Amino acid sequence: MESIQTKSSNRRVRKGDGTKQIFALVSMVGFAGSAIFGIVNLFGSGLSSQHQQKQAAATVSQESLLAAQERGYVTVLQREPQNQTALEGLANVRLEMNNRVGAIDPLEKLVKLHPDRADYKVLLGQAKGKK
Template sequence: MESTQKKSSPRPVNKGDRIKQIFALVSMVSFGGSAIFGVVSLFSSGLSSQHQQKSAPVAVSQESLLAAQERGYQAVLQREPQNQTALEGLANVRLQMNNKVGAIEPLEKLVKLNPNRADYKALLGQVRQQKEGKK
């Protein structure tokens, strides 16, 4: 009787079938990931466009921009007191703000650091003259 009954044994998996299974699994994971990415990007772009439409444009005044620049130059000068770019920027910003008295100090430092620069000397002279003219 034993000879007529076949024992059911698991069929051995050959290499080709195993590769097909792995390929199918990778394909499903890739498709699922790209689908999820597409849906997420769709919703996020929709939400961001709604957010942009709702936010009102903020008007920034020229005075507040100049004040922010002034604070930035002052912060640099606290770390590097002889930074010529920051000194020049501070002097220019203060002149734009019509702060002649405040522009004198950085201009004096620039003249001291660069005694051969005639433009710094001339500007310092003009600012001092304008300051005295207002007294």
């Protein structure tokens, strides 16, 4: 009788050990999976934020470049109010900055100075909102 009880108790121990091993294995796989997911998510968000920062810096530098060009053309026009190159540059910069109202004045001066230039008239019409 003792041998029968010993065998059955050994089976119970083995069954319990197998269940514990499976549970431990499933727990480790779950932990490892969640850790890997977290690490991948961390690096992914870091890369996308760096990309967004670079885009923002490029936008700021483009805007500051246009603003500097505008100031330069205004400075030239203070000395030479009829300078064709400065008037064209100022109008183009302001149009690029989506400042259509600001582009009207230099374009009107260009049309007065060069009434034969159809491109100035077209740009003036576009700046005023006419097609």
